[in-house]
Amino acid sequence: MVSPGHVLPHRFNRPGALGFVSYVLVALVILWSLEGAGWSVNRLVSSPPKLADFFSRAWPPSIHNFDRLAWKMVETMQIAIAGAAIGIVLSLPVALLAARGVLVGRGVNMAVRIVLGFIRAVPDLAWALVFVVAVGLGPFAGMLAIAIDTIGFCGRFFADDMENTDPGPTEALTATGARRIDIAASAVIPAALPAFVSTSLFGLEKAVRSSTILGLVGAGGIGIELKVGFDLFDYPTALTVILMIAVVVIGVEQIGAVLRQKIIGAGR
Template identity: 40%
Template sequence: MTSGAEQALRRMEAADRGFTGRRLRLWLICATLLAFYAVSWRLAGIDLHKLAVGLPKLGRWLATAWPPDLHELPLFARRTAETVAMAAIGTTLAVLLALPMAILACRTITPWPALYHPARWFLNALRGIDSFVFALLFVAAVGLGPFAGVLGIALHTWGSAAKQFADYLESAHLGPFEAVRATGAGRLTAILYALMPDVAPVMLSTTLFWWEFNVRASTVLGVVGAGGIGQELKNSMDLLDFPRLVTIIAVILVVVTALDQFSGWLRRRLA
């Protein structure tokens, strides 16, 4: 009896020590998070007083935006078409480049394992630089206009889409691939006929997502001179022409909403 009681007491003491240790770790994690957000709040320059002062000013500006200026709707429609075209061509170019890069960056099927890590590093570099920054660089290289926006979208999306494609290929079941390889077929043939049919629907869905995303992202590329409706948006902001600005924003919302619905419908059909 005494031995059993002693063992129970030891178990209780061990549990208390473990609980104390877990509680200490929890407090340390909470303190670290609080310190992180305190520093972040200061570095981000959060000033609620400025917000309280600025909101009424913004409200007065918005009050002057009614009624919207509809005189330039044909121009806005053409600029919006430029934006959609930039996103479409940039996304298509990125996906075409992403497919072979995804094979190199896929650990299970890459033909040159030594290039696996360099391929991943290259894709991470492309993903780490936003299309806005790429567009800014290409404006300096090729001049103002939509072409710089297409190149900026293509490079950033190339890295992001290829990384996702490579992850899809790595998670695919390799049984059919190995069976086709066992017949003497080449690696590319096995990928096309054994792996791609399984991952093609999710790749197409991802492509549609990136096209939809790039339409939204490219609306601001005009700020750096990369063409599209963003150029007119920037001009209206510079001139404080709020009726014109509201019209542009309304056009963007209508087009983006329509494309979101269309893209969602297509993804559901592919699922």
């Protein structure tokens, strides 16, 4: 019971004029985007029968090409693992240059972060197209696309992980006259290692998801089977590919979650 003379606080705060205008603007942008994206209730309502028709023609999934599809899935995993591994290894020196206050000055940090931003801004399929032109059709182009995509992702987050480490050990070693490279290797990287492992596992999961569709542009992996299945109206094979991709991606995500829990605990 509140003492007499006290009043209960308001449950909600009334937004100020600027806040109110912001809410209205956000709502307008969403409506404008729906308009641009061709929002249509009629087409949405008419879609379930078409979807049902697709599943009736796709079911049951085809297993007569399963051997070939399984090998394509193995190739997909090889593209993902090799590309992610190369990308993660190359991310470390890149991140050392991008992390503020670790190895180099603000100018280099900024320049490297802009390059990493550019790498992330270009979609993985676009990188695959670029590498198909550069090295020809096949899984090698896919692996290079995954590697560069992983550098964009891990390079940025490794740098953030290093910046977020406790500055105390760095200060203590600076006070003894240690060089920046020695401080980075002795104090910053060991402290950031659990976060690196977590980021790397997310990178591998991302690589596996990406590698399943690189075949759409001829960069190897199981994606080409999906494209051929739809092009030839072989929906049972296409459904098999979709289910295989789902199983592999969910499996890798689950393994990643277990490893993260084991290596660094529940925190991250």
